[in-house]
Amino acid sequence: MRTPLFGEHERLHAKIVDFHGWDMPVWYAGIREEHMAVRTSAGLFDASHMGEIFVTGPQSVPFLERVQTRSIGKMPRGKVYYSFFLNDQGGIIDDLTVYCLTPGERYMLCVNASNTEHDLAWLHDQNREGAAIEDKSPATALIAVQGPEAARVLKSATGFDLEGLKTYSFACAATEASGEIMVSKTGYTGAGGAEIFLEASHAPRLWQDLTAQGAVPCGLGARDTLRLEMGFPLHGNDIDETTTPLEACLDFAVDLGKPCFIGRDALVRQAEVGLGRRLMGLELEDKGVPRQGCECLKNGARVGIVTSGSISPVLSIGIALAYLDRGVASGDEVDVMVRGKALKARVVHPPFTGGTMCIIPKRQ
Numbered sequence: 001m002r003t004p005l006f007g008e009h010e011r012l013h014a015k016i017v018d019f020h021g022w023d024m025p026v027w028y029a030g031i032r033e034e035h036m037a038v039r040t041s042a043g044l045f046d047a048s049h050m051g052e053i054f055v056t057g058p059q060s061v062p063f064l065e066r067v068q069t070r071s072i073g074k075m076p077r078g079k080v081y082y083s084f085f086l087n088d089q090g091g092i093i094d095d096l097t098v099y100c101l102t103p104g105e106r107y108m109l110c111v112n113a114s115n116t117e118h119d120l121a122w123l124h125d126q127n128r129e130g131a132a133i134e135d136k137s138p139a140t141a142l143i144a145v146q147g148p149e150a151a152r153v154l155k156s157a158t159g160f161d162l163e164g165l166k167t168y169s170f171a172c173a174a175t176e177a178s179g180e181i182m183v184s185k186t187g188y189t190g191a192g193g194a195e196i197f198l199e200a201s202h203a204p205r206l207w208q209d210l211t212a213q214g215a216v217p218c219g220l221g222a223r224d225t226l227r228l229e230m231g232f233p234l235h236g237n238d239i240d241e242t243t244t245p246l247e248a249c250l251d252f253a254v255d256l257g258k259p260c261f262i263g264r265d266a267l268v269r270q271a272e273v274g275l276g277r278r279l280m281g282l283e284l285e286d287k288g289v290p291r292q293g294c295e296c297l298k299n300g301a302r303v304g305i306v307t308s309g310s311i312s313p314v315l316s317i318g319i320a321l322a323y324l325d326r327g328v329a330s331g332d333e334v335d336v337m338v339r340g341k342a343l344k345a346r347v348v349h350p351p352f353t354g355g356t357m358c359i360i361p362k363r364q
Contacts, residue, residue: 003024005046005207008217009025014028015027027221028218031222033216034217035222037218038147038191038222042146042150042193044146044207045219046143049113050110050137052110052197053109053134054106055107055123056107056132057130059130060106063131065261068096068098068109069261070082070083071257078171082097086261088263091241091244093119093122099170141198142196143203143206144193146193147191150193151194158173158206159175162194168186170182177205179202184197188232190227225310230351231351237292237307238279243279247270254267276325276326277304278323278324280321280330281320282347282348284343284344285333285346287343288341289338290318290320290345292306292309294337296334296345298328298333304325319352330349
């Protein structure tokens with residue numbers, strides 16, 4: 001599968017890889033260069049592979065209250081929530097963002113690309129309320145412009161003033177070149193900026209206009225290192241159906257006060273019993289690159305496993321996310337086994353670097 005921007009990636013000689021069935025750019029000039037462009041100026045990402053599912057009608061609220069973890073009954077128009085679909089055991093089927101288009105009537109769910117078909121089938125199977133569900137992913141493009149210069153780039157290219165929008169909110173606007181756009185003050189980098197939803201056929205023109213204003217095209221490689229520096233989870237690596245939001249320290253996106261949602265009872269039991277593990281950060285004190293699957297040891301005993309790891313381009317050290325036993329605390333030293341060698345690491349609370357727009361509150 002290819003996004004509406006595939007021709008732009010080819011024109012810019014991007015390195016293309018298979019990402020869950022999608023031909024996507026992993027880098028253009030290089031991961032580090034693109035990463036630092038986002039941290040210091042503005043970077044541009046093609047996120048059109050993500051899924052956009054619309055839930056509408058008078059039954060949309062009771063349906064969505066039951067199938068995802070946030071309370072949306074009083075959600076105002078233009079607000080965005082980070083949320084989860086859970087299984088009965090509290091495991092994470094997917095993480096998503098919920099957009100309130102019309103309170104009580106119309107919502108958009110932006111889900112992970114690799115999970116779109118599964119999520120859609122799951123929602124239809126769960127739909128006992130009779131809400132209307134429509135997949136508009138094929139007709140929708142998503143472009144993210146991120147970084148401290150993102151607002152300037154966006155305004156110059158479209159006329160949209162991002163400074164007037166609150167974080168985790170969105171607004172719609174009409175543009176001469178790109179038609180109707182929906183601009184969301186969200187992102188997956190922690191560097192500030194926006195995500196822009198628009199008609200697929202208009203995406204190449206908007207991409208060209210944004211690059212003309214100085215936004216640097218960035219691939220999946222930089223997207224991954226940027227989100228890791230902020231401690232943002234990646235579904236399939238750090239969260240999946242075997243992990244719960246509580247274990248992943250993402251309880252801010254779970255409203256246990258709601259009387260009923262799928263997985264709630266399991267989370268309540270887990271909270272009462274206590275967590276056996278938590279997703280924590282690791283900063284390597286020895287040189288090396290931690291990777292998914294590396295074991296973590298403390299005093300020679302296994303205490304956890306790395307779920308995501310890389311070199312931080314900003315810090316120039318190895319960083320990782322890992323599920324660690326509850327007896328391991330922030331500030332502790334552990335050994336990370338990399339290719340049979342024990343590398344010393346310090347346990348920390350993400351984010352590893354400061355960010356201007358972090359969806360995960362600083363953990364105390």
